Amino acid sequence: MAKVTLQSIADKVGVSRMTVSNAFSRPDQLSAELRERILAAATELGYVGPDPAARALARGRTGSVGLLLNEGVSESFADAVSAELLATVADALNAEGLALTLLAPPRGDGFFPARDVAIDAALVYSCNAETAGIGWLEKRQIPMVTIDENVREGVPAVNIDDRAGARAAAQHLLDLGHTRIGILALQDAEKPGPSTDLSLISDSYPMRERMLGWHDALDAAGVTPEVRLAAYRPLVAAEETGRELLASTDVTAVLCFSDLFAVGLLRAAESLGRSVPGDLSIVGFDDNPASSASRPPLTTVRQDIAEKGRTAVGLLVDTLAGRAREAVRLPTTLVVRDSTAPPA
Amino acid sequence: MAKVTLQSIADKVGVSRMTVSNAFSRPDQLSAELRERILAAATELGYVGPDPAARALARGRTGSVGLLLNEGVSESFADAVSAELLATVADALNAEGLALTLLAPPRGDGFFPARDVAIDAALVYSCNAETAGIGWLEKRQIPMVTIDENVREGVPAVNIDDRAGARAAAQHLLDLGHTRIGILALQDAEKPGPSTDLSLISDSYPMRERMLGWHDALDAAGVTPEVRLAAYRPLVAAEETGRELLASTDVTAVLCFSDLFAVGLLRAAESLGRSVPGDLSIVGFDDNPASSASRPPLTTVRQDIAEKGRTAVGLLVDTLAGRAREAVRLPTTLVVRDSTAPPA
DNA sequence: CAGGGGTTCTGTACCGGTCAAGACGCAATC
DNA sequence: GATTGCGTCTTGACCGGTACAGAACCCCTG
Numbered sequence: 198m199a200k201v202t203l204q205s206i207a208d209k210v211g212v213s214r215m216t217v218s219n220a221f222s223r224p225d226q227l228s229a230e231l232r233e234r235i236l237a238a239a240t241e242l243g244y245v246g247p248d249p250a251a252r253a254l255a256r257g258r259t260g261s262v263g264l265l266l267n268e269g270v271s272e273s274f275a276d277a278v279s280a281e282l283l284a285t286v287a288d289a290l291n292a293e294g295l296a297l298t299l300l301a302p303p304r305g306d307g308f309f310p311a312r313d314v315a316i317d318a319a320l321v322y323s324c325n326a327e328t329a330g331i332g333w334l335e336k337r338q339i340p341m342v343t344i345d346e347n348v349r350e351g352v353p354a355v356n357i358d359d360r361a362g363a364r365a366a367a368q369h370l371l372d373l374g375h376t377r378i379g380i381l382a383l384q385d386a387e388k389p390g391p392s393t394d395l396s397l398i399s400d401s402y403p404m405r406e407r408m409l410g411w412h413d414a415l416d417a418a419g420v421t422p423e424v425r426l427a428a429y430r431p432l433v434a435a436e437e438t439g440r441e442l443l444a445s446t447d448v449t450a451v452l453c454f455s456d457l458f459a460v461g462l463l464r465a466a467e468s469l470g471r472s473v474p475g476d477l478s479i480v481g482f483d484d485n486p487a488s489s490a491s492r493p494p495l496t497t498v499r500q501d502i503a504e505k506g507r508t509a510v511g512l513l514v515d516t517l518a519g520r521a522r523e524a525v526r527l528p529t530t531l532v533v534r535d536s537t538a539p540p541a
Numbered sequence: 542m543a544k545v546t547l548q549s550i551a552d553k554v555g556v557s558r559m560t561v562s563n564a565f566s567r568p569d570q571l572s573a574e575l576r577e578r579i580l581a582a583a584t585e586l587g588y589v590g591p592d593p594a595a596r597a598l599a600r601g602r603t604g605s606v607g608l609l610l611n612e613g614v615s616e617s618f619a620d621a622v623s624a625e626l627l628a629t630v631a632d633a634l635n636a637e638g639l640a641l642t643l644l645a646p647p648r649g650d651g652f653f654p655a656r657d658v659a660i661d662a663a664l665v666y667s668c669n670a671e672t673a674g675i676g677w678l679e680k681r682q683i684p685m686v687t688i689d690e691n692v693r694e695g696v697p698a699v700n701i702d703d704r705a706g707a708r709a710a711a712q713h714l715l716d717l718g719h720t721r722i723g724i725l726a727l728q729d730a731e732k733p734g735p736s737t738d739l740s741l742i743s744d745s746y747p748m749r750e751r752m753l754g755w756h757d758a759l760d761a762a763g764v765t766p767e768v769r770l771a772a773y774r775p776l777v778a779a780e781e782t783g784r785e786l787l788a789s790t791d792v793t794a795v796l797c798f799s800d801l802f803a804v805g806l807l808r809a810a811e812s813l814g815r816s817v818p819g820d821l822s823i824v825g826f827d828d829n830p831a832s833s834a835s836r837p838p839l840t841t842v843r844q845d846i847a848e849k850g851r852t853a854v855g856l857l858v859d860t861l862a863g864r865a866r867e868a869v870r871l872p873t874t875l876v877v878r879d880s881t882a883p884p885a
Numbered sequence: 886c887a888g889g890g891g892t893t894c895t896g897t898a899c900c901g902g903t904c905a906a907g908a909c910g911c912a913a914t915c
Numbered sequence: 916g917a918t919t920g921c922g923t924c925t926t927g928a929c930c931g932g933t934a935c936a937g938a939a940c941c942c943c944t945g
Binding site for chain 2: 893
């Protein structure tokens with residue numbers, strides 16, 4: 198059976214193709230009676246609606262938005278925090294009449310999602326500025342909003358107040374009386390090396406800001422932290438680094454880049470017979486669901502992931518509508534649970 | 542600045558538009574030397590490559606595949622099992638040169654992702670046959686592969702061997718000596734009602750099959766189970782139903798629809814002072830990461846989510862390539878951990 | 886030297902819609 | 916009664932590519 202197009206319907210009803218188009222896309226442009234007849238003919242022929250690809254070309258809008266990632270999807274959404282972000286973003290876009298398309302880094306040859314997929318705009322999640330994907334999107338002049346990074350001047354960004362959160366976390370430890378404090382920081386994913394080589398520290402926005410925040414408080418108190426690095430994955434990386442930190446220093450408290458690091462450290466402490474918070478205080482970051490489920494529940498810095506996602510979508514929608522928007526910085530709050538206490 | 546198209550480049554280089562198109566899409570159709578010149582001119586003009594929307598219309602393929610969901614994305618990927626499926630599917634598609642677009646049920650007016658988004662094919666995840674989205678996709682004649690359901694005759698499906706897994710789980714309890722066995726089954730999401738009204742049971746494929754499997758073993762042993770229903774969400778639903786089950790019957794073991802149900806039941810048991818597995822044996826399903834992290838670690842039926850995702854993508858790719866494929870049923874295996882023991 | 890076959894490039898017809906402007910009829914306005 | 920205005924429908928151009936059939940050219944063969 199031949200393909201059904203606007204023209205088939207137009208021929209059947211005896212009107213112009215444009216009128217059929219209007220019946221679907223701009224109902225106010227024709228009489229209700231004729232529209233009914235057209236729609237009836239359409240269903241009779243098994244026509245579902247204007248072809249999305251053709252419409253996209255003609256209208257210049259596709260109705261879907263890309264989410265640019267700097268890793269494979271499995272890695273990107275391995276933890277609950279990023280999975281929640283994805284979900285929130287997808288739902289918020291959907292509510293705006295937009296679908297979400299995942300743009301992972303290319304695997305293999307010839308196909309570069311950020312270059313070859315039709316999208317109206319893109320959310321850039323946790324990608325550093327040199328990511329190839331960002332380059333493609335820029336050249337295509339696709340409107341972007343970045344999340345958890347600050348990629349380009351003039352590109353709206355959604356961040357959390359990492360610095361203030363980190364500062365509060367460090368201050369919390371200081372207030373409890375800790376003076377020998379460790380930091381479990383994030384290592385650059387591309388640079389393997391010893392956890393003590395601080396030049397390998399990740400230069401991602403959250404890492405930079407959190408480090409600044411910790412130092413805000415520690416420097417003011419004259420405390421020099423013991424810094425160690427761990428890769429974000431695998432999970433045991435943080436555990437191993439944590440064990441080394443605990444074994445080679447006499448820190449009584451540790452500030453962690455993320456809750457996952459904190460959980461790893463928790464395991465390290467357990468394996469070394471150090472009780473938390475009795476012998477060791479631990480502060481996480483993010484308020485990952487895992488942090489309240491751990492034993493003991495973690496003191497951490499809470500960020501509102503869902504709000505971050507919705508805000509990003511809001512910025513994107515405004516940008517698409519031509520309303521210029523500034524960067525947004527969402528608040529963070531210290532959540533004190535049971536993994537911190539005064540030093541022994 | 543004017544939009545750069547194939548024609549702009551063609552004019553600049555002094556060749557036909559078609560040749561420029563070939564330079565990008567079919568390098569073997571022109572000399573290497575000319576191709577270099579064209580590509581150089583293209584970069585000079587800031588041309589990134591053929592416009593995806595236009596290409597999609599002309600080629601009849603968009604390069605992206607939809608994932609049809611029967612709930613919002615937040616709900617769909619709330620647990621680790623489905624999140625892993627999403628991630629695996631996305632990565633497997635990416636490896637095949639395809640992007641993934643999420644097709645959630647419409648929210649609000651006018652925009653129906655399954656109808657209005659340009660896709661080449663769709664994966665249908667855990668949607669029952671009446672889902673509106675499936676109807677759109679069918680009318681659009683978009684190739685589909687279903688996951689965890691068996692929607693249509695002739696539509697390739699990927700399922701796990703729910704029945705054999707459930708049978709093994711039930712047999713395991715029988716082998717341990719249990720004779721008073723409960724079942725925590727899944728309630729239809731659309732039908733609220735008491736957990737004892739068995740007519741409200743979900744008619745999803747996994748539920749039907751698991752029930753059959755449990756009965757395979759139980760019937761053969763002459764055991765009549767105590768069945769209760771719980772909604773998949775919120776998590777406390779299973780806990781409440783579990784509490785009711787434990788309070789009103791004298792079951793010594795319970796077969797759960799999923800690990801999340803098992804975790805809820807675990808909490809219920811704890812709150813009633815019943816020790817697991819001393820006073821109560823619990824078997825889950827799926828081998829959710831949560832199941833090995835729980836205390837005690839859960840005996841459960843393992844399925845390979847990643848394999849399921851990859852298989853589905855394989856079926857889809859074959860279907861797109863015109864190679865007809867049959868339904869696939871992946872194996873399940875019983876994993877005995879510490880939540881099951883002989884009755885007291 | 887005619888003819889076959891390969892490479893390289895071009896011309897034309899689509900792909901299936903939407904946009905913007907115009908034509909037509911009819912009621913309201915002056 | 917001519918003008919204006921509105922609702923309704925049509926016309927023609929265009930969105931930015933790709934498929935396919937051929938034309939021009941070169942080399943090789945018999």
